[in-house]
Amino acid sequence: HLRHRADLGGVRLDLADEEQLRRAYAELTDQLGTPEELSPVVQRMAPRGVDTIVRAVIDPAAGAALSFGLAGAPSQLLGDMAHRLIPVTDREAASLVRSIRTAPLLFGWRGSAPVDTPALEELLLRVSRLVDDHPEVVAVGLEPVVVATHGVSVLSASVRLAPPPARDDLGPRTLPAY
Template sequence: IPVRPALPAPHPDAAVTAAARLGYPVALKTTAPHLRHRPDLGGVRLDLADEEQLRRAYAELTHALGKPEELQPVVQAMAPRGVDTVVRAAIDPAVGAVLSFGLAGAASELLGDTGHRLVPTTDRDAAELVRSIRTAPLLFGWRGSAPVDTAALEELLLRVSRLVDDHPEVVAVSLEPVVVAQHGVSVLGASVRLAPPPPRSDLGPRRLPSY
């Protein structure tokens, strides 16, 4: 599961060096925990095409939001535009590993618009998971927009499922955001939590009986 590298930028010169290494255009982003889910504060500057734009964005960011050590800024190469999504997996004590999917953003979080499937996940499960959320039309060309690469998204879901299923010490995975473009997906942020796997007396995921 490739993750786009983000290089630390503790000062403007470091940001310029990082951009030269990654290649323009770049994004300048704050990673401080108190700003991570607050896009309204303007902690992300996109499509910076050269050193002049990057230095100007850096100055504006620190002037508006605080010192670099407080903001923990990073530089990342721009990804193709698309729909921002979130892919997660975690261990539920009752049913085992669960794969979750939803669109990124406050609206989805407030509405609880997230789908879930048990791990291991089949290709049919992955396709149903993508289509299970209420905001799924945004992925399929809602109001004339271009459909995005749901096949690549389903492949990513299967890879996360396989990762958790093959390695019980991986107790939580969070990929956020995952930008699903017209061609391919870009994982811009990832975290993995390792721990001794919880004891399980059964084999494989449990399923509720149907009546």
């Protein structure tokens, strides 16, 4: 539960050598619990960027839907997530990225560097295609996805496989406009 929570001290960044890694490990276990409780993960440092969330789920009533938002407070507190039905087109992927209220953070808000939205849109298309091509993939969660000035880094991913839910409506589906 602390793996993505830098605000709670569960993340250490920019560890350059073995000594820094050992110190961070000791601090984490002293403050937060035993290694068995923490299940620590060490990975390559991702480039700095904007943390986002990409999810796909099959809803029995609506079918497969792709969701996107910024990680953390924007999605958790404000519900700032956007959704599209799968399969998405390249235009829908671009629209999905731009439809959240916090989208300006991706495009250079207040002088920050714009991030690689084409790479993010490509990731959205690939997740959509995965779920559309493989009905046994009933849920995908990518969180966080760091979108940097060049490229994206998926730092954690989960995929749930199950028999696809039965659909009795095979007609066109739409999401209501908000």
